[in-house]
Structures are given as C-alpha cells and as structure tokens.
Amino acid sequence: MLDIQTQLFEAQDIRFGPIDHETHPEIESKWTHDAEFMRLLDLKPARPLSPAMVKKQYEAIEKEMDEDKNLFYFTIRAREDDSLIGKALVEWIDWTNGNGFVRLGIGTAEDRRKGYGSQALSMLLRYAFCELNLYRVTAVVPAYNEGATRLFQKFGFMEEIRRRKALNRDGEIWDLVSFGLLNAEWREQAQAKGGMR
Amino acid sequence: MKDIFRGTLVRLSDESPEVMAKAFAKWDRDTEQHRLADSDPAQLWSEKKLKEFIEKHAENSSKSFRFSIRTLADDKLIGGVGLWLSSWTHAESWLGISIGERDYWGKGYGTDAMRLIVQYGFIELNLRRISLGLHAYNERALKSYQKVGFQLEGRMRGEGLRDGVRFDSLWMGILREEWLAAQGA
Numbered sequence: 001m002l003d004i005q006t007q008l009f010e011a012q013d014i015r016f017g018p019i020d021h022e023t024h025p026e027i028e029s030k031w032t033h034d035a036e037f038m039r040l041l042d043l044k045p046a047r048p049l050s051p052a053m054v055k056k057q058y059e060a061i062e063k064e065m066d067e068d069k070n071l072f073y074f075t076i077r078a079r080e081d082d083s084l085i086g087k088a089l090v091e092w093i094d095w096t097n098g099n100g101f102v103r104l105g106i107g108t109a110e111d112r113r114k115g116y117g118s119q120a121l122s123m124l125l126r127y128a129f130c131e132l133n134l135y136r137v138t139a140v141v142p143a144y145n146e147g148a149t150r151l152f153q154k155f156g157f158m159e160e161i162r163r164r165k166a167l168n169r170d171g172e173i174w175d176l177v178s179f180g181l182l183n184a185e186w187r188e189q190a191q192a193k194g195g196m197r
Numbered sequence: 198m199k200d201i202f203r204g205t206l207v208r209l210s211d212e213s214p215e216v217m218a219k220a221f222a223k224w225d226r227d228t229e230q231h232r233l234a235d236s237d238p239a240q241l242w243s244e245k246k247l248k249e250f251i252e253k254h255a256e257n258s259s260k261s262f263r264f265s266i267r268t269l270a271d272d273k274l275i276g277g278v279g280l281w282l283s284s285w286t287h288a289e290s291w292l293g294i295s296i297g298e299r300d301y302w303g304k305g306y307g308t309d310a311m312r313l314i315v316q317y318g319f320i321e322l323n324l325r326r327i328s329l330g331l332h333a334y335n336e337r338a339l340k341s342y343q344k345v346g347f348q349l350e351g352r353m354r355g356e357g358l359r360d361g362v363r364f365d366s367l368w369m370g371i372l373r374e375e376w377l378a379a380q381g382a
Contacts, residue, residue: 045286096238097358135363136355161351161368165326168287173325178368180353 011119016074019058025051027084031107040145041105076120085111088120090128098135129183136182143175157181204309209264218247224297233335234295266310275301278314288325308341319376326372333365346379347371
C-alpha cells in the first residue's frame, strides 16, 4: 500500500532536518574537539576543526548532494527544541547496483545512550529502502566501536567482511568490520514488528 | 637491491597519457573485460577524455601508485595495475588490476603483475596490509589472488546486479607478516 502520510523525518524524540549554515558550524566545531567523537565516527586522523572549517565542509556536502546525487545528509535534531544533536547519512550510493553506505553520529556524550541513535537509524533505513529504493546498505565499523556494533546488530545487520588488522589506533591494531542489511530482510523485520515505522 | 619492477613474465612500467588512453579506449570496447574488472556500467570514453582522466589522476599521485603492465618477451602493453592508499596513517592500500589484452588471460601474466605490485606495497611503500575486491563470478581472478597469498575476508551479499542477476562481491586481504612468511624471510 502506498503510504505518503507517514512522515519520513519525524521520530519519537528526534527529527531529521537540513544543515543550518548559520548556527551549526559553532556546535559541530565543539564536537570535533572531542577526540572520542572523531575517532568513533571516522578513520581519518582525528583533528579539531574550527567553525570556519566546518562551514566549508557543509558547503562541500551540499555541493556533492546537488551535483553527484549519491549523498543524502541529514542533521539530527532534538524534537523539543530543534537543537542539533547529530548527523545521519547515506553515502557513496551506487545507483546501478542499488547499494549505499550508512553512517551516523551523536555529537555529545550526554546525548548518547538515550535511544537517539536507534531512532535515527530507524528513520535512515526507512529512507534508504522506501524512498531511495536501495537493494542493500552497508555500515563500516572499527572493531573498537562496540556501541555501533551493537546498534547495527540490533537492526539485523549481518557481519559480512572482517578486514583483518586494517586500523592502527592508540598503538593497537584493530579489524575493520563491514555489516550489511538487505532491503528484503529489513521489510521482513518491519512486517514482523507490524509496519514500516 | 632487487629489481622490483621486473617479474618473470611482465614488468611494471609507466606510459605517456596518450599511449595509455589509446590502450584503454581499445580495451573498454571489450565488455567482458570491463564486467570482470569493474562494477560501474560499461561505457565508452573518447581517447581525449581518457587522457584527461589519466592526467588528472597523475596530479594526485601521492596516494596512488599506478603502473602499466608490459610483457618481458615482446614488450607488449597488456594492462594496468595500481595501489590506492586509503590512508598512510593505517598503512593500508586497495589494489586494482586489469589485463586488457584478452590473449594474455589465464597464462600467468596477471599473477606475475600481482606478485610485483604486492611486493611493491610491502617493501617500497612499507604497508601493513593490502585489500582488494572482486565479483564472485570472476573465478580466474580469485585463483590468481589466492596464489599470491590473499585470504578471503568476507562477502557482500547481492552487491552487484547484471543481466538481471544478483551476485556477491568477495573481499580479500593480505598482511605484511603473511607475505613475509611466504617469502621465507
């Protein structure tokens, strides 16, 4: 059944919104000064970013969304006051084969472990499978990121690839794990739970 | 010191952009070659555009190491191979290879080039690991990579769609210590 009444960007405690080039650079700049945030979210060498640098990144993100059409980027907002608490994205979409990569992050430690990540991933998957019509999505997670591992497993992602010793952090060597979820698997789970929400 | 550019059947070389562009323009017209090597839609570019791609790529060469492959016997240009570093920090790189000349398939030329590029990655770039991906239906490539020492690390289910058929992609890796052990070092 075609369902256009269900809001794609609204969840219980959070919602998806666009980038706000005026107020968000200041906030995200603060997150990047938290080494843990940077190292959980990215494999690149962690470094703090000034608001000006974050602003530049936002511009590059929207340029890529506009020109390449293979990136869909959302800011995660608190429902009560629309404040910025994180980001969620589908990236590197391969339209020919129907694949995309999902990634999300909650900016501050106090906003983690409140279920915001789950709500954001739930919306992101519905978006990837019901709006973008992807066949499958992939999530790449460093083995040290236990929170992300649990989150993706909770949503039925299967471990598909384990790149042995692919990461070097804190002088330790870690595997890089790749999880996959098929559209068909997601639909089966959603139906078992009684709907696509 | 070793001649790290020379194997038993092939050598690693570099071509002027117009030479490589001409070769790619020819090889791209062989769609089986493309569909073995790549998951993008097969398409045809002009020599002019290919030359521009190659020149643009050369500007960004600090993280990519591309070579042409020439036979030792008759100096024929038969393909290309390269390493693309995801990051120096993690000392890891992606490997890509294609033998464009189909007369040279299944005769050990690709495997010889693989041995050279892996050796280059470990003893010249000092990488800790090298990764690659392939289509599950490319059995010749799988055998070649296993011969060189790559281990299967996983499979992405249904990653590709061709001729209406879903197929898996395979992902492999080789670690520095595995490669060194195989050299008897």
